[in-house]
Amino acid sequence: MSIRGQEQVQKKYDPLDATLKFVKRRDDLDPLCSDDDDEDCLRAEMSCGHAVTPDSLTRWCRSQLDEGNYKFRCCAVVEGTKLCNRQWSYQEVRRLADLSVEEMQYFEETIARLAAAEYCEVQPCPQCRTSVERKDLSNLCVKCTICTADQNKTYQFCWQCQKQWKGAGPRSDRCNNDGCINKDLQLLQTCKLISLPEVEGVTACPSVRACPTCGMRVEHSQEYCKNIRCPRCQVEFCFVCLKLKRECCKTSSPYKICPSGVAPRQTSIPVWQRK
Numbered sequence: 176m177s178i179r180g181q182e183q184v185q186k187k188y189d190p191l192d193a194t195l196k197f198v199k200r201r202d203d204l205d206p207l208c209s210d211d212d213d214e215d216c217l218r219a220e221m222s223c224g225h226a227v228t229p230d231s232l233t234r235w236c237r238s239q240l241d242e243g244n245y246k247f248r249c250c251a252v253v254e255g256t257k258l259c260n261r262q263w264s265y266q267e268v269r270r271l272a273d274l275s276v277e278e279m280q281y282f283e284e285t286i287a288r289l290a291a292a293e294y295c296e297v298q299p300c301p302q303c304r305t306s307v308e309r310k311d312l313s314n315l316c317v318k319c320t321i322c323t324a325d326q327n328k329t330y331q332f333c334w335q336c337q338k339q340w341k342g343a344g345p346r347s348d349r350c351n352n353d354g355c356i357n358k359d360l361q362l363l364q365t366c367k368l369i370s371l372p373e374v375e376g377v378t379a380c381p382s383v384r385a386c387p388t389c390g391m392r393v394e395h396s397q398e399y400c401k402n403i404r405c406p407r408c409q410v411e412f413c414f415v416c417l418k419l420k421r422e423c424c425k426t427s428s429p430y431k432i433c434p435s436g437v438a439p440r441q442t443s444i445p446v447w448q449r450k
Contacts, residue, residue, distance in 0.1 A: 186229035186273045188217040195271070196220040203251035204231040219271050223261035225251040229273040236268050240282065243406035245289040293407055301337045302330065309334055312446045316344030347446075359385070359392050363441045374401045376432030377415055381440050386410065387417050389447035400429035408447065417441075 188195060198218050203225035218226040236247050247268050249259035265286060269279060291297055296309040300319040309317050315334045322330035331340035333350040335357060342351030349355040362383055371377040383394055389408040395401075402420045404411045411420035416433035427433045 198226050200226050202228050202231050204235050223249045232272040240285045245286045313347045314345035316340050380437050385441050385444045390444040
């Protein structure tokens, strides 16, 4: 059974664990927690100075993984609405979240997958299932070295439709196989329109956008301002006009529609030029 399907048992710190610094104050990751400081509700101090319980730390870091973020940062409020944002190492999280063996496996596999996706594109070859990296992100025609060696002839497959390559290459849009379409691009062009209730003047904006920096598909929560941070490249941009946040903020407020209005549906997906 997955860790999501298990009945969760409340975690507790060992009061005799001398490697942890225990503090008598509220849980900074859980604003709804009580201020009860008895021994059944021990809090430990993270490297950033904020107090946590094993459960609150586990929940927060799990939510970050679910959102595609594998670099764990403290979400404690320090000044008004400003967040601490100090980064924690996985080793620190593993220890203070008191992760079980199954939780550690989930965390480590997810971290590895997200980190790999940030620095390279990897997919299994449709024929031999060996992991293949696509080094040229503008070319859908990818060679599998394992199948090429086994068959004594070049074996190429389409990164998009996951079938043996058909037609001339390289190509960035599609191969000649029937049904080879960019599903992300199709979604960008057919997704529903949404409003951003807290952004004045934005009543009909595409619900899905491609990050203008790396091309990752992102959605807006329909809460707070119009700017969002891409979970892959960590670049902030305006969901409405698709300009980088620093450019958009030169001419408009985060809570008002941009002078240029809502950018139309995207007809292409940017290729990430990693530095």
